[in-house]
Amino acid sequence: MNESWDEIGQLFKNARSIVILSHVRPDGDAYGSSLGLAWTLRALGKEVLVCNEDGMARSYRFLPGSEEVVSTPKTAPQGCDIVIAVDTSTQERLGPTFALWNRKVDINLDHHASNTCYGTWNLIDPLAPASALVCYKLLQALGWTCPKEAASCFYVGLLTDTNAFRFCPLSPDVFRMAAELVEQGADPLSLSEGAYRNYSIGQFHLLREILAQTVFAWENRVAYYRLTPALLKQTGAENTEVENFLTYLQKVSTVQVAFMLEELEPNLTRVSLRSRAPIDVCQIAQRFGGGGHPRASGIRARIPMAEMEKLLLEEIRQVLQ
Amino acid sequence: MNESWDEIGQLFKNARSIVILSHVRPDGDAYGSSLGLAWTLRALGKEVLVCNEDGMARSYRFLPGSEEVVSTPKTAPQGCDIVIAVDTSTQERLGPTFALWNRKVDINLDHHASNTCYGTWNLIDPLAPASALVCYKLLQALGWTCPKEAASCFYVGLLTDTNAFRFCPLSPDVFRMAAELVEQGADPLSLSEGAYRNYSIGQFHLLREILAQTVFAWENRVAYYRLTPALLKQTGAENTEVENFLTYLQKVSTVQVAFMLEELEPNLTRVSLRSRAPIDVCQIAQRFGGGGHPRASGIRARIPMAEMEKLLLEEIRQVLQ
Numbered sequence: 001m002n003e004s005w006d007e008i009g010q011l012f013k014n015a016r017s018i019v020i021l022s023h024v025r026p027d028g029d030a031y032g033s034s035l036g037l038a039w040t041l042r043a044l045g046k047e048v049l050v051c052n053e054d055g056m057a058r059s060y061r062f063l064p065g066s067e068e069v070v071s072t073p074k075t076a077p078q079g080c081d082i083v084i085a086v087d088t089s090t091q092e093r094l095g096p097t098f099a100l101w102n103r104k105v106d107i108n109l110d111h112h113a114s115n116t117c118y119g120t121w122n123l124i125d126p127l128a129p130a131s132a133l134v135c136y137k138l139l140q141a142l143g144w145t146c147p148k149e150a151a152s153c154f155y156v157g158l159l160t161d162t163n164a165f166r167f168c169p170l171s172p173d174v175f176r177m178a179a180e181l182v183e184q185g186a187d188p189l190s191l192s193e194g195a196y197r198n199y200s201i202g203q204f205h206l207l208r209e210i211l212a213q214t215v216f217a218w219e220n221r222v223a224y225y226r227l228t229p230a231l232l233k234q235t236g237a238e239n240t241e242v243e244n245f246l247t248y249l250q251k252v253s254t255v256q257v258a259f260m261l262e263e264l265e266p267n268l269t270r271v272s273l274r275s276r277a278p279i280d281v282c283q284i285a286q287r288f289g290g291g292g293h294p295r296a297s298g299i300r301a302r303i304p305m306a307e308m309e310k311l312l313l314e315e316i317r318q319v320l321q
Numbered sequence: 322m323n324e325s326w327d328e329i330g331q332l333f334k335n336a337r338s339i340v341i342l343s344h345v346r347p348d349g350d351a352y353g354s355s356l357g358l359a360w361t362l363r364a365l366g367k368e369v370l371v372c373n374e375d376g377m378a379r380s381y382r383f384l385p386g387s388e389e390v391v392s393t394p395k396t397a398p399q400g401c402d403i404v405i406a407v408d409t410s411t412q413e414r415l416g417p418t419f420a421l422w423n424r425k426v427d428i429n430l431d432h433h434a435s436n437t438c439y440g441t442w443n444l445i446d447p448l449a450p451a452s453a454l455v456c457y458k459l460l461q462a463l464g465w466t467c468p469k470e471a472a473s474c475f476y477v478g479l480l481t482d483t484n485a486f487r488f489c490p491l492s493p494d495v496f497r498m499a500a501e502l503v504e505q506g507a508d509p510l511s512l513s514e515g516a517y518r519n520y521s522i523g524q525f526h527l528l529r530e531i532l533a534q535t536v537f538a539w540e541n542r543v544a545y546y547r548l549t550p551a552l553l554k555q556t557g558a559e560n561t562e563v564e565n566f567l568t569y570l571q572k573v574s575t576v577q578v579a580f581m582l583e584e585l586e587p588n589l590t591r592v593s594l595r596s597r598a599p600i601d602v603c604q605i606a607q608r609f610g611g612g613g614h615p616r617a618s619g620i621r622a623r624i625p626m627a628e629m630e631k632l633l634l635e636e637i638r639q640v641l642q
Contacts, residue, residue, distance in 0.1 A: 164485035165499075166513035175500035178486075179493035192487035193597065199572045201541055204532075207569075211529045220522055248528075251520045276514065 005141050008107070008121055012142070015081035017047045021072065021105075023088040024053045024095045028060060028160025028195060033086040033109070033131040035065045036153035040139055043147045049077055053095025058238065062194030063156060064149040072097040082106045087131035087157075089291075091118040109134050111161075114282075114291055129168055132157025133177055148185030155186035160195055163247065167295070202236035209235055210245050216255075217313055221320050223249040226305060227262040246274045257281060257316050263305045271299040271308065284315050326462050329428070329442055333463070336402035338368045342393065342426075344409040345374045345416045349381060349516055353478025354407040354430070354452040356386045360471035361460055370398055374416025379559065383515030384477060385470040393418040403427045408452035408478075410612075412439040430455050432482075435603075435612055450489055453478025454498055469506030476507035481516055484568065488616070523557035530556055531566050537576075538634055542641050544570040547626060548583040567595045578602060578637050584626045592620040592629065605636050 012018075018041055022030035030052070038048040055071040072095055076083075085105045088094055089112040094105075108119025111134050113126035125134045132154040139146050146154075158178060162168055165175075182188060199207070210225045217224070227242055242260070249258035256279050262270040271290070273281035280294040288311075290299030301308065333339075339362055343351035351373070359369045376392040393416055397404075406426045409415055410433040415426075429440025432455050434447035446455045453475040460467050467475075479499060483489055486496075503509060520528070535546045548563055563581070570579035577600050583591040592611070594602035601615040609632075611620030622629065 159486070163513075164487055165480070165509060166485055166517055168510060170503065170509040172500035172504045175496045175503060179496035179500070182491065182496060183493045188486060188491040189489060189598070192484075196487055197572055197576075197597065198574045201537070201573060201575070204535075204573050208529075208532045208535075211525075211532060214525075214529075216522070251518055252522060252525050253519050254522070255518075276518070277510070 008123075008138075009142050011082065011106070011121070012041075012044075012046075015046065017077070017079050018049070018082045018084060019077060019080050020048060020050045020084045020086060021088070021094050021098055022052055022086050023093040026052050026054060026057065026060075027087075029130045029132055029157040030087045031056075031060045031063055031066065031069070032153045032155070032157025032160070033135045034153075035063055035069070036132060036150040036157065037084065037086065037109075037135050038068075039065060039147045039150035039153065040135075040144055043145060043150075049080075051098075053097055058200075059198045060156075060195075062191075062198070064152055074100055076101040076103050084109065085119060086110065086135065087112075089115045091116070109138065112293070114293075127171075129170060129174055130158045130161035132161070133174070136177060136181070146181075146184050151181045151184035151186040152191055155181045155188070156191050156195055159188075159192060164192070164196070167250075200237065203238075206231070206235040206237035206242070207245055207248070210242075211248060214249060218317055218320060220252065220254040221256045222258070222313065222316055223252060223255045224259045224261065224309075225249070226309070227260055228305075229263065246272060250274055250276070256320060259312065259316075261305050261309055261312075264300075267302055267304055269299075269301055269303055269305045269308045271301075271312065273297045273299070279319055284312070284319065287315060329444075329459075330463050332403065332427070332442070333362075333365075333367075336367065338398070338400050339370070339403045339405060340398060340401050341369060341371045341405045341407060342409070342415050342419055343373055343407050344414040347373050347375060347378065347381075348408075349481025350451045350453055350478040351408045352377075352381045352384055352387065352390070353474045353476070353481070354456045355474075356384055356390070357453060357471040357474035357478065358405065358407065358430075358456050359389075360386060360468045360474065361456075361465055364466060364468045364471075370401075372419075374418055379521075380519045381477075381516075383512075383519070384474055386474070395421055397422040397424050405430065406440060407431065407456065408433075410436045412437070430459065433614070435614075448492075450491060450495055451479045451482035453482070454495070457498060457502070467502075467505050472502045472505035472507040473512055476502045476509070477512050477516055480509075480513060485513070485517070488571075521558065524559075527552070527556040527558035527563070528566055528569070531563075532569060535570060539638055539641060541573065541575040542577045543579070543634065543637055544573060544576045545580045545582065545630075546570070547630070548581055549626075550584065567593060571595055571597070577641060580633065580637075582626050582630055582633075585621075588623055588625055590620075590622055590624055590626045590629045592622075592633065594618045594620070600640055605633070605640065608636060 020034045022034045034050045041048050050069045051072040056069040084107045086109045105119040108122045111128040111131045115124045214225045246258045257275045259273045275281040282297045285297035285299045288299040288301045341355045343355045355371045362369050371390045372393040377390040405428045407430045426440040429443045432449040432452045436445045531546045567579045578596045580594045596602040603618045606618035609620040609622045
């Protein structure tokens with residue numbers, strides 16, 4: 001954290017046009033932080049463009065302002081004064097299209113401990129359970145008003161990144177900030193319905209199939225499934241929310257590590273790993289060139305899916321308690 | 322609410338031995354409220370017995386003090402000064418064994434709007450999202466200390482009865498009380514793992530089967546499944562947590578009503594109904610002699626399962642939006 005509130009406040013004061021970016025395969029916190037910040041800055045009279053490599057996913061269209069999210073344009077918007085990145089640990093994760101801008105990120109707001117501080121200003125709080133709270137603290141520090149729509153967006157970022165206030169350490173302050181967001185107009189009922197009751201029928205069919213095909217290993221301490229393009233096609237689901245299905249495998253009390261293997265190409269495999277404390281799947285991911293959080297990490301490697309499955313099972317066996 | 326804090330405080334002051342009861346088929350709020358209150362009263366030097374018709378369910382054994390929960394004895398414990406009921410809308414729902422005591426409930430603590438006020442003292446707060454918060458407010462009103470273990474139990478009651486802070490209206494105060502409980506020692510990480518990562522392998526197999534057999538009706542606005550003794554036997558699951566599987570059906574964005582049919586006997590069917598606002602399933606349940614909350618209700622009727630299915634589908638069709 002190298003912030004100096006006065007200088008950052010001045011930076012915003014002088015800016016007229018602002019672009020907000022977030023990571024590829026965006027989640028509730030990427031969208032929630034981006035849009036919450038956009039509502040706040042627009043209320044201050046700024047012109048704001050929210051972009052993402054993957055545009056706006058169907059499942060988060062309930063967020064206020066989501067209709068204005070655009071796919072990252074191939075060139076930087078004319079007259080853009082500040083580029084802000086939210087919830088994104090490396091510049092690369094902003095996507096290949098932003099790379100074409102050949103532009104440095106001015107303000108980098110994040111809660112990932114692995115953030116590489118690629119911005120001119122880096123506001124990184126690894127103790128915050130969501131980037132939405134890093135944004136909200138920025139508002140408070142600069143004395144900005146939080147519009148109702150911004151409170152709703154930040155609430156969704158907090159809600160989804162904490163798995164509905166579960167499976168992560170939460171301080172009393174986190175709940176107090178949730179209380180403030182509700183006070184400022186976030187509606188926990190409708191926002192949670194939007195975030196958690198949003199499956200298409202195709203996704204439900206995919207879930208059924210995935211659970212039916214789930215494999216247990218090492219005395220039920222590991223559970224995993226394989227995702228192939230054929231399975232996606234068969235069920236008619238999009239592949240954007242698939243990794244959340246790991247939470248179903250983690251419900252089993254004996255499961256310490258859950259993972260999914262996704263066959264992107266015959267020789268290219270993506271892996272999502274989740275674990276129960278104290279098992280650190282980030283260390284496992286790093287052995288294959290991946291990374292992330294200790295309890296949630298990912299890999300993308302030029303290894304065929306079946307081989308990756310064997311290698312991973314062996315790596316995991318060695319760290320099981 | 323007919324409380325008078327002074328008189329209730331006096332009642333507790335004079336009591337040496339206290340029994341706490343909760344409803345049959347107990348959930349996280351029934352156990353959490355009972356045990357939270359027990360820890361608090363024991364810290365005040367009282368002798369406390371926590372009983373439940375169904376004893377202690379496997380899935381809540383992570384609650385501190387759960388090992389002391391007993392099945393309701395056939396006669397009232399000797400020397401019992403006060404009987405408290407928590408989270409229980411009618412005296413009948415305390416179970417048939419308590420009925421043998423032939424004893425009135427002294428203090429009735431609950432958050433169900435349908436509570437029949439069967440106690441001598443009735444502390445009913447229909448705006449509280451969990452009975453655990455009604456108990457916690459009692460502690461505050463009487464100036465009692467909340468031990469760490471009590472805070473943990475109350476937190477679990479709040480967490481589980483609000484579906485992890487989802488799908489129900491929540492005021493800022495609810496989050497502030499969550500903050501206080503965390504401050505007093507409740508650990509959101511380990512408690513949420515206890516409450517939501519507690520499936521046995523048998524339960525996971527049952528979930529797979531139930532999702533595979535789920536039926537959609539009325540243009541995917543209704544989803545339901547049938548539970549038979551054979552299915553339970555086949556998967557090796559207990560039947561205590563089965564109705565939570567309805568939350569999976571409710572994830573589909575088009576689903577307005579989800580229900581399960583359970584064949585208790587060839588001519589006896591139990592139904593659990595869940596709905597999305599504004600659909601009131603309590604009204605539907607009442608037509609079959611059942612009841613509950615507007616969004617979560619139940620029926621137990623002498624109607625064969627197949628016939629109940631037809632009748633319900635027709636009733637639901639009429640209230641769909």
